[in-house]
Amino acid sequence: MSGTVEGATAPSGTTAGVPTTPGPLSHRQVLIVFSGLMAGLLLAALDQTIVATALPTIVGELGGLDHYSWVVTAYLLSSTVSTPLYGKISDIYGRKAVFQTAILIFLAGSLLAGLAQTMVQLILCRGLQGAGAGGLMAMAFAVVGDVVSPRERGRYTGYLGSVFAFASVVGPLVGGFIVDHVSWRWVFLINLPVGATALVVTSRVLKLTVVRRSARIDVEGAFLLVVGVSCLLLALVWGGTEYPWGSGVIVGLGLTGVVLTLAFIAWESRVAEPMLPLRLFRNPIFSVSSGLGFLIGGGMFGGIIFLPLFLQVVTGASATNSGLLMLPLMGGLMTTSITSGRMISRTGRYKVWPVTGMAVAAAGMFLLSLMDADTTRLESLVFMLVFGLGIGMVLPVLVLVVQNAVPYADLGVATSAATFFRTMGGSFGVAVFGAILNIRMAEEMPRLVPAAALAMAGGRTSQLLSSPAQIRLLPPAVMNGIIEALARSIHSVFLWAIPLLLVGFALSWFLDEIPLRETVHAGSLSPGSTPQPSVPVA
Numbered sequence: 157m158s159g160t161v162e163g164a165t166a167p168s169g170t171t172a173g174v175p176t177t178p179g180p181l182s183h184r185q186v187l188i189v190f191s192g193l194m195a196g197l198l199l200a201a202l203d204q205t206i207v208a209t210a211l212p213t214i215v216g217e218l219g220g221l222d223h224y225s226w227v228v229t230a231y232l233l234s235s236t237v238s239t240p241l242y243g244k245i246s247d248i249y250g251r252k253a254v255f256q257t258a259i260l261i262f263l264a265g266s267l268l269a270g271l272a273q274t275m276v277q278l279i280l281c282r283g284l285q286g287a288g289a290g291g292l293m294a295m296a297f298a299v300v301g302d303v304v305s306p307r308e309r310g311r312y313t314g315y316l317g318s319v320f321a322f323a324s325v326v327g328p329l330v331g332g333f334i335v336d337h338v339s340w341r342w343v344f345l346i347n348l349p350v351g352a353t354a355l356v357v358t359s360r361v362l363k364l365t366v367v368r369r370s371a372r373i374d375v376e377g378a379f380l381l382v383v384g385v386s387c388l389l390l391a392l393v394w395g396g397t398e399y400p401w402g403s404g405v406i407v408g409l410g411l412t413g414v415v416l417t418l419a420f421i422a423w424e425s426r427v428a429e430p431m432l433p434l435r436l437f438r439n440p441i442f443s444v445s446s447g448l449g450f451l452i453g454g455g456m457f458g459g460i461i462f463l464p465l466f467l468q469v470v471t472g473a474s475a476t477n478s479g480l481l482m483l484p485l486m487g488g489l490m491t492t493s494i495t496s497g498r499m500i501s502r503t504g505r506y507k508v509w510p511v512t513g514m515a516v517a518a519a520g521m522f523l524l525s526l527m528d529a530d531t532t533r534l535e536s537l538v539f540m541l542v543f544g545l546g547i548g549m550v551l552p553v554l555v556l557v558v559q560n561a562v563p564y565a566d567l568g569v570a571t572s573a574a575t576f577f578r579t580m581g582g583s584f585g586v587a588v589f590g591a592i593l594n595i596r597m598a599e600e601m602p603r604l605v606p607a608a609a610l611a612m613a614g615g616r617t618s619q620l621l622s623s624p625a626q627i628r629l630l631p632p633a634v635m636n637g638i639i640e641a642l643a644r645s646i647h648s649v650f651l652w653a654i655p656l657l658l659v660g661f662a663l664s665w666f667l668d669e670i671p672l673r674e675t676v677h678a679g680s681l682s683p684g685s686t687p688q689p690s691v692p693v694a
Contacts, residue, residue: 189303192361194319195354196255197296199262199347200289201323203231206331209464209479210343212624213335218275226393228461229590230279232583233389234286235293236576237382240432242291243298243572245373251299251568252362256355258291263351270344285344290579294572297555299362302567328464328479328486335475374431377423381431384416385580392587396595432573433566441561442570444667445554446577448510451660452550453581455517458589458653459524459543460485462646467536468624470529470643484537488544489551497552500672506553507669513549514661520546521657525650528643550660554578560672585656589649596645605637 207214211227246254265285272278296316334342391409399405424430436442463485467478496509520543527536555574562570609631627638 186303188361189299190316192354192358193296193299194316195350195357196259196292197316197319198323199259199351199354200235200292201319202327202330202350203262203266203285203289203344203347206323206327206334206343206346207231208461209328209332209468209475209482210335210340211461212465212468213475214278214340214343215275216624216626217340218272218278226275226279226590227282228457228586229389229393229583230282231286231289232457232579232586233386234283235290236286236579236583237378237385238287238290239294239572239576239579240381240569241373241378241572242294243569244429244431246295246298246572247565247568248373251295251302252358254291255295255299255362256358258288258295259351259354259358260288262288262292263348264288266344266347266351270341281344290575293579294568294575297559297575298568298571300559328482329476330479332475332477332479374424374427374429377420377427377431380416380420380423384413384420385583387413387416389413389583389587392584392591395591396598431569432576433569436562436566436570436573439561440666441668441670442558442573444663445558445574447663448514448550448660448667449554449574449578450581450584451656451663452514452517452547452554453578454585454588455521455581455653455657455660456547456551457582457585458649458656459521459540459547461586462589462593462649463524463540466527466643466646469627470639470646471531471536472624472628481533481536482540485540485544488541488546489548490544492545492548493552496549497556500553500556504672505669506557506672507664507667509549509553510664510667511661513546513553514657514664515546516549517543517546518654518657518661520544521650521653525647525654527650528647529639546657551578556672557667561670585653589653592649592652593645596648597641600641600644601638604641606633609634609637 207227215227242254242258262285265281265283265288269278269281269285272281300316330346331343334340334346387409391406391413394409395401395406421434424432424434437446460482463482464475464478467473467481468475473481492513496513500506500509520539520541523539523542527539555571558570558574559567627635629635630638
């Protein structure tokens, strides 16, 4: 194998923080390193999916289904805004310490989330948990760039893809089983033994030399980004539910978010060590990949997060069964994720995968939008399979092409930026789709639910939107009205997600295809320069 690793052997010198004489790692050594990465990635990936089938019960107990998107949005928001900061810090202080710190933050959030007594407490703890998850996902893929060349990276990212797919398959099943047989709190507490194992494994197998660079952490930029994005997301989550869309609170949050986001861009353009270097956007591959990540992130979470709600409330599936019913989606994602990585390593070509994947994902989302209370199990399984196949073709490619297009000095921040835009898309996707769900429910409930039931609930539809099990205990006329209202509302969510994926399909045609390098490091290229690939595309 031609890949090299920072710190594989003692370097005789460094250039701009990049070892000049690193030694190669054997296939066995790379797999040992990857075992540590997979242990950490399993934590973050498992908690994205294990909570999906438990969410209807959790929010039903603590706050009602009208707060459905809050638990997910808090996690995605904190993981999103933390990823660029993790990337920058790891470029300065090394990947291993940052990776393990992220594990500890994640475990602290998991413990507190499992002990939460109110919805506010749970949301805050999920935010802390997400702050750790952002580092786990960003660092796992950044270390890949340290140890494997871009040309061979597809082969090894298949292993990370398999972990993500494994967590995607097992997560909903485990989450549903826990909710049905124990308590939803163990959805979070189960992370503790897994995290302890990950700490032990990473301590023993991640042997990466720390190459310290004299640089300053962009605290001001991080603050502007966190507060700006938080304001925008809060405006989307609160609008139409907690406050009217035209209220001073929502308008104020929106304007504040826009102003702070613009201030972040202005600050990043002038600070010496930016958290998200704007010069990266001069690279067309980075720009297009970032846009694709945002769009596929929004579409993916639009499907994965709201499907269990449809399956449990509309079709009457238990939490465990809803996890089983989502197996085709996760299986499709796993199949194409691993297959695309291997094919890219074999052929050196990658553009065909996001182009095809976006088209297939859009078709799958269209099929999901056709589902209603009369949809058969077989039809829903096929629809989810198509959607999963499309998502799996896109996700592994985006990080790979970004790492191949930037110099090694920018590897950490570029990798975390790619993760940032994907999770940012997921954050805004969940917030926007949650707003669409709430708006449609507010319109449909008065039409479909008997007026007497609404009157007894004080005119607040949220009083009737409890857990799926409790909805089934309501009088038939009320229960059927709620189920039909929710079916129509989720239909609207899926329908609005289709244009998002179609825009991604159009954008994917602008992704440049350059040869994949066969070395890990891009030589002594300075930040902002463009690497010259050494291998012609097969």
